Amino acid sequence: MILTTWIFIWKTKRRRQIAFLLAVILVLLYLSTYSGIFVKELNQENEDIVILPPETNTEEYPILIWWTPFTPNQRIIRSCSAGNCLITHSRRELNNTRTEAVIFYGSDLKWTDLPLPRDPRLYWALLHEESPKNNWGFATDDGIALFNITSTPSRLSSYPLVTQYLEDLQNLMAPMKTRIEDKSKGERGLVMYLHSDCDPPSDRDSYVSELMKYVQVDSFGKCLHNKDLPEGHLRDPLTGMDSEDLLDIISQYKFTLAMENAICNDYITEKFWRPFYAGSVPVVKGSPMVKDWAPSEHSIILIDDFKSPKELAEYLLYLDKNDDEYIKYLEYKHYGITNLRLLDTMNDREWRVNDYSPGAINHIDGFECFVCNKAIEKRKAAKTGTKLEPLIASRDHYDCEFPKPLVKRRKKPLTWWTDMLYIWRQVAVREKKKMAAITVGIREGKSQDDIGKLYDSVKVTNSSEYRLTSKDYIID
Numbered sequence: 001m002i003l004t005t006w007i008f009i010w011k012t013k014r015r016r017q018i019a020f021l022l023a024v025i026l027v028l029l030y031l032s033t034y035s036g037i038f039v040k041e042l043n044q045e046n047e048d049i050v051i052l053p054p055e056t057n058t059e060e061y062p063i064l065i066w067w068t069p070f071t072p073n074q075r076i077i078r079s080c081s082a083g084n085c086l087i088t089h090s091r092r093e094l095n096n097t098r099t100e101a102v103i104f105y106g107s108d109l110k111w112t113d114l115p116l117p118r119d120p121r122l123y124w125a126l127l128h129e130e131s132p133k134n135n136w137g138f139a140t141d142d143g144i145a146l147f148n149i150t151s152t153p154s155r156l157s158s159y160p161l162v163t164q165y166l167e168d169l170q171n172l173m174a175p176m177k178t179r180i181e182d183k184s185k186g187e188r189g190l191v192m193y194l195h196s197d198c199d200p201p202s203d204r205d206s207y208v209s210e211l212m213k214y215v216q217v218d219s220f221g222k223c224l225h226n227k228d229l230p231e232g233h234l235r236d237p238l239t240g241m242d243s244e245d246l247l248d249i250i251s252q253y254k255f256t257l258a259m260e261n262a263i264c265n266d267y268i269t270e271k272f273w274r275p276f277y278a279g280s281v282p283v284v285k286g287s288p289m290v291k292d293w294a295p296s297e298h299s300i301i302l303i304d305d306f307k308s309p310k311e312l313a314e315y316l317l318y319l320d321k322n323d324d325e326y327i328k329y330l331e332y333k334h335y336g337i338t339n340l341r342l343l344d345t346m347n348d349r350e351w352r353v354n355d356y357s358p359g360a361i362n363h364i365d366g367f368e369c370f371v372c373n374k375a376i377e378k379r380k381a382a383k384t385g386t387k388l389e390p391l392i393a394s395r396d397h398y399d400c401e402f403p404k405p406l407v408k409r410r411k412k413p414l415t416w417w418t419d420m421l422y423i424w425r426q427v428a429v430r431e432k433k434k435m436a437a438i439t440v441g442i443r444e445g446k447s448q449d450d451i452g453k454l455y456d457s458v459k460v461t462n463s464s465e466y467r468l469t470s471k472d473y474i475i476d
Contacts, residue, residue, distance in 0.1 A: 049091060054092060054093075054096075059084070059086075060098065061077065061083075061084045061085055061086045061098070062085045062086070062098060062099075062100040062101075062372065062375040062376060062379060063085070063086045063087075063088060063093050063096055063098045063099040063100065064085050064086070064087045064088070064099075064100065064101045064102075064103055064125075064368065064371055064372060064375060065087075065088055065089070065090070065091065065093055065094060065099060065101070065102050065103065065115075066087065066088070066089050066103050066105070067091070067102050067103065067104050067109075067114075067115060068104050068105045068108040068109050069089040069105075070103075070105035070108070070127065070364065071087075071364060071368075073087070073089075074088065074089045074090070075087070075088045075089070075090070076088075078365075078368055078369060078372060080368075080369035080372040080373055080376075081369065081373060082372065082373040082376040082377065083372070083373075083376045084372075085100075085368075085369075085371075085372035085375060085376070086098075087368055087372075091115075094115055094119075099122060100122065100123065100375035100378060100379060101122055101123035101124070101125050101149070101371050101374070101375050102115050102122055102123070102124055102125070103125045103126075103127065103367075103368070103371060104124065104125065104126050104127070104147075105127050105128070106126055106127065106128025106129075106130065106134065106135055106138055107128065107130050107134040107135060109126075109135060111137060111434065111435075111438060111451075111455050112448070112451070112452035112455055112456070113448070113452075114442070114448060114451065116442065116446065116447055116448040116451055117445045117446065117447055118442050118445070123148040123149055123371065123374065123375065123378070123391065124146060124147045124148055124149075125147065125148065125149040125150070125151075125367075125371045126138070126144075126147040126149070126150045126151070126152070126393070127150075127151045127364065127367050128150075128151070128152050128398070129151075129152065129153060129161050129164055129363075131200075131201075131260065131261050131262035131264060131267055131400070132201070132262055132264065132398075132400045132428075133200055133201055133261050133262050133424075136427050136428050136431040136432075137431045137434065137435050138152075138398050139264070139398060139399075139400040139428070139431075140431060140432045140435040140436075141394075141395050142432075142435040142436050142439040143431070143435040143439070144393045144394065144395060144397055144398050145392055145393055145394065145439070146393075146439060146442065147393045147397075148390075148391040148392060148393065149370070149371055149374060149391060149393070150393045150397040150398065151363070151367040151370070152397055152398045153264065153265075153266045153267040153268065153287075153398075154264070154265050154266045154267075154396065154397055154398055154399060155265075155266050156265075156396040156397060157393075157396075157397040157398065158370065158391075158393075158397070159363075159366065159367050159370045160266070161363055162266045162268060162293065162345065163268075163293070163342075163345055163346060163349060164353065164363060165268065165269050165270040165272075165273055165353070166273050166346070166353065167352075167353040167354055167355075168346075168353075169337060169342075169343070169346050171273070171276075171277050172273070172276045172277065172295050172332070172337060173332075173333060173336070173337070174277050174278075174279070175279075175333070176251070176279040176330070176333060177247060177248055177251035177278055177279055178248075178251040178252050178279065180254075180323060180326065180327060180330075181323075182252070183251075183252060183253060183254045183280075184252070184253055184254045184255075184320065188218065188252060188253065189215075189216035189217055189218035189227075189253070190215055190216055190217075190253070190254055190255060190316060190317070190320055191211075191215060191216070191217040191218070191253065191254075191255045191256070191257060191283065191316065192217070192218055192220070192249075192250060192253040192255070192256045192257065192280065193208055193217050193218065193219040193220070193221070193223075193224065193256075193257045194219070194220045194221045194250075194256075195219075195221045195222075195223045195259070195271075196221040196222035196223060197223070197261055198222060198223040198420075199223075199419075199420035199421070200261035200262060200420075200424070201261065201262045201263075201403040201421075201424040201428075202259060202260055202261055202262050202263055202285065202286075202403070202406070203403065203404070203405050203406040203407075203421055204257075204259035204260075204261070204285060204406065205223050205224060206405065206406055206407050206421075207259070207285070207303070207309055207406040207407050208223075208224055208257060208259070208309075209224060210308075210309040210310075210407045211309040211312065211313055212224070213309070213310075214309065214310050214313035214314070215313040215316055215317060217257070218253070220249075229249070230245075233245070234246055234249075241270070242270075246274075247274070247277055247278040248278075250274060250275060250277075250278035250280050251278040251279050251280060253280050254280065254281060254316075254319070254320060254326065255280060255281050255282075255283050255301070255316055256274070256275040256278070256280040256281070256282055256283065257282075257283050257285075258271045258272045258274075258275060258282040258283065258284045258285075258286070258300075259271065259284070259285040259286065259303075260272075260285065260286035260287070262400055262401075262403075263285075263286065263287070263288070263400065263401040264287060264398065264399060264400035264401070265287055265288060265289055265396075265399040265400075266287050266289060266293075267286065267287050267400070268286060268287055268290060268293060271286075272284060272286065272290065272293075276295060276299070279330065279333065281299075281300070281301060281319075281326070281329045281330065282299075282300045282301070283300075283301045283303060283312070283316070284300050284301065284302055284303060285302075285303040285304070285406070288304075290302070292339075292341055292342075293339070293341070293342055294339060294342075295332040295337045295338070295339055295342065296331065296332040296335075296337065296338045296339060297338070297339075298328055298329060298331070299329055299330075299331075299332050300329070301315070301316075301329070303406075308407075309407065350366055351363045351365065351366040374391070402425070402428050403421055403424040403425045403428055404421075404425075405421060405468065405472050408472055408473055408474045409468065409472060409473050409474065410473070410474050421468075422466070422467075425466035425467075425468075426460060426466045428466070429460050429465045429466045430458070430459075430460045433458050433460060434455050434458045437454050437455070437457075437458050438451050438454055438455050441454050
């Protein structure tokens with residue numbers, strides 16, 4: 001009996017050790033996708049690199065090269081307002097005298113695979129609609145300044161994508177799917193939470209975990225999961241997240257948490273817009289200027305307006321008991337959108353979302369033409385001797401916060417296996433140092449091999465640069 005008990009304990013401990021090791025491996029693999037912990041140099045055998053036959057087109061169209069291919073067209077002539085450009089995936093054209101710009105898709109860019117030594121004659125153009133979670137180098141002053149033309153969520157980028165997840169203003173005005181008196185009834189919680197990208201740099205899961213102590217939050221995603229979506233397509237993130245069936249579920253909640261995975265100016269995703277479609281009130285943590293894009297002055301609840309999750313919960317419970325106050329957040333459904341900035345932006349936007357009708361363009365087509373027009377302008381200026389203002393992106397083009405805790409921690413010290421915020425802070429510090437190092441080398445005309453070695457050589461040895469301080473902890 002004693003021997004049997006000992007064997008059982010030994011096996012149990014062994015299973016825990018194996019489970020822990022598997023968890024560590026999964027975390028490292030996960031981070032390698034987003035933060036560049038494991039960076040592989042691209043080579044000529046990499047399927048992402050395209051080498052086409054040399055261009056023989058006799059037309060003198062400017063050439064734009066997608067260095068990190070993001071479109072299905074390996075070679076296309078695009079007609080834009082200033083003229084035509086030949087857009088290609090072929091890196092063979094880098095030294096072609098007709099080439100005017102190189103375009104990068106941010107999430108696929110590797111800092112160890114750049115067109116170096118850099119030709120100062122060529123524009124570098126960046127399309128990056130994602131958060132810095134995918135590539136933290138862009139969120140640094142040095143990293144973003146490598147580019148001449150940008151298309152990011154920021155309203156101050158060259159070709160802004162603030163409303164990239166909003167198809168049409170009419171979506172915001174959709175009729176209420178669930179009557180107010182029927183919302184959040186029975187076993188249904190007061191608040192809905194739907195996220196499956198857990199423990200991101202914004203620290204949203206820590207905040208929601210604390211909020212759950214004071215108000216019922218139904219969490220349908222993988223993060224803090226406590227409620228299941230119905231069987232079927234709703235559990236498929238590729239089809240379920242944009243379905244009317246999901247909006248039907250959201251509509252049954254008075255409040256929906258809309259929290260981004262990172263905090264950047266104007267970085268607004270479907271998490272923000274979806275509750276409006278469904279007639280649920282968004283409780284928002286994201287862009288510090290997110291209120292600039294709400295349908296009306298009183299249509300969202302900002303988490304930053306409350307000192308703690310407890311205080312927020314008290315306000316939500318107050319609104320739950322006072323329908324007259326709650327309904328004020330939904331008055332835009334009756335009186336219309338009053339935000340002039342939102343109205344003007346959508347009216348002026350040349351590109352569409354999920355519109356495949358003849359003549360409609362998406363934001364990628366629009367950005368290609370924006371770069372094309374700039375390339376033609378540069379070419380004409382060179383022929384006439386006209387001096388153009390230099391194009392250099394600044395922090396305003398992609399302004400993101402350093403990862404910080406939304407709630408105070410109870411345990412000390414913070415370690416990567418107990419709190420992912422530790423990792424994100426380390427990544428941010430490391431990428432800032434790497435960008436500072438390689439930008440100097442790029443300006444000095446160093447080769448890609450030199451820049452790659454320089455990038456890989458930068459280490460972060462001083463943990464005080466990313467560790468939390470005593471003010472971030474609760475003294476038990």
